[in-house]
Amino acid sequence: MANRRSSVHDGPANPDSALEDMGYKSELPRSLSMMSILGLSFAIMAVPFGLSTTMAISLTDGQSVTVLYGWVFVSIISLCIAASLAEICAVFPTAGGVYYWSAMLSTKEYAPIVSWVDGWLGLVGNWTVTLSINFSGAQLILSAISLWNEDFAASQWQTVLMFWAVMAVAFSVNVFGAKYLDLINKICIYWTGASVIIIIVTVLVMSDDRRNAEFVFTHFDASASGWPSGWAWFVGLLQAAYTLTGYGMVASMCEEVQMPEREVPKAMVLSVAAAGITGIVYLIPILFVLPDVTLLLSVANGQPIDSYWIAGGGFALLFLILGILFFAGVGALTAASRCTYAFARDGAIPGSTLWARVDKRFDIPLWGLVLSTVVDSILGCIYFGSTSAFNAFTGVATICLSVSYGIPILVSLIRGREAVKYSSFSLGKFGFFINVCTIVWISLAIILFCMPTAIPVTPVSMNYASVVFMGFASISLIWYIISGRKNFTGPPVPVDHYAGQDGQVIGEGVGRTITGDKSSSNGSSEEKIAPPAK
Secondary structure, three states: OOHHHHHHHOOOOOHHHHHHHHHOOOOOOOOOOOHHHHHHHHHHHHHHHHHHHHHHHHHEOOOHHHHHHHHHHHHHHHHHHEEEEEEEEOOOOOOOOOOHHEEEEOOOOOOHHHHHHHHHHHHHHHHHHHHHHHHHHHHHHHHHHOOOOOOOOOHHOOOOHHHHHHHHHHHHHHOOOHHHHHHHHHHHHHHHHHHHHHHHHHHHHOOOOOOOOHHHHOOOOOOOOOOOOOHHHHHHHHHHHHHHHHHHHHHHHHHHEOHHHHHHHHHHHHHHHHHHHHHHHHHHHHOOOOOOOOHOOOOOOOOHHHHHHHHHHHHHHHHHHHHHHHHHHHHHHHHHHHHHHHHOOOOOOOOOHHOOOOOOOOOOOOHHHHHHHHHHHHHHHHHHOOOOOHHHHHHHHHHHHHHHHHHHHHHHOOOOOOOOOOOOOOOHHHHHHHHHHHHHHHHHHHHHHOOOOOOOOOOOOOOHHHHHHHHHHHHHHHHHHHHHHHOOOOOOOOOOOOOOOOOOOEEEEEEEEEEOOOOOOOOOOEEEEEEEEE
């Protein structure tokens, strides 16, 4: 089990030296601040955009009570998950994120398989979050055409082409605007805050018919879902859970931040708290001016609230929300590319040598960015087979990221939370309770987000999240059988991670064999690192 000496805080103050102690060479410039990481996390969650594009789910499964109290409930749970991850991140701040943490928290015997499973879940989660953000953005852009042509309904090929265009913009900004990412992420905070205020003021002023407080705070109607009332409320939580998902993705940016053990955990938790408050401020006015729900749910593009307030506020509101889309799409692709890079450098993805390269012209993992963009662009073609593909993307993203967050938390719990005992972001005596709450919720979420929004189910309305999830799981399993079980040994382990109590024998790490003499009082040693086993 990890002991106190395995903590990054006992290593050099220089973050690059600390990273080397964890087994990696620093290849990316440390140009991002805590505010930038907070902005990136806030951008990925994209509260007004995420809540608007998934509003049909909660309107179908309970209306006001599901929309408002579902958001509050999921915000509290997400804060618990973010705090649990932040506690671990403060001890192991690497771009590998949950994948690396799972290995460090596991025993030497199980570290490779646990990190393999968690790594693939995190990777697929990163890809599908990016996919769902940019896909819904494409749908929103096309729905805005109704400002000028009320009868317009985008075809499948128009939607996919627009999605590819949105992906191309996000890719281009990540490549050619890489040195401006710190500024872009900071601007996102102010843009989103200003957009929320402008949107709610506009819709309140322009609305001629307002709901009463009873409707906003107590109205519940799940008749459109076909589910029993209680279960419908839980199914409707996908709206909030999808929006409040991406905060853990920013762990992949640890190697681009000075003092990541302090700044990244802080940004994770603050971004979730800010998103939770922003969501409440945004949702309550929207519910007060909500038109007839039946009419909203009949909107052809499947995004009723977007069509409503775009029509009410015109191009100005559309411009604001497209700005949020821009920050969300760029930020999600940034995090996904870093996740791809980190997982590839330990040989876990076919063609890893290429995907793990850092392009010296742009100082980014360019090929990891290319792979993330291409995979998402291909997955977008699922829309040709099913117009409910967006629900599958949101469901898979939420499931994969939630489970990838839960694995290191569960392993830490099983092992008595010893590894995080000396974390600089310690949850203290509340840690055990907070960790348990997160595991219970994630276990329930796996079931919930495979459910269709409404029953009876048709081929069109079916939730294909489980199908997409199993597809990726099959690829991961096949690649593990072909290559992983022979060559994959997990990420490298800090020098003294498996040291005995007497400090004499350091032992065999997960990814390499490390030997040395730890007998000196100051903990210094001469170490010999053998190459990873093949």
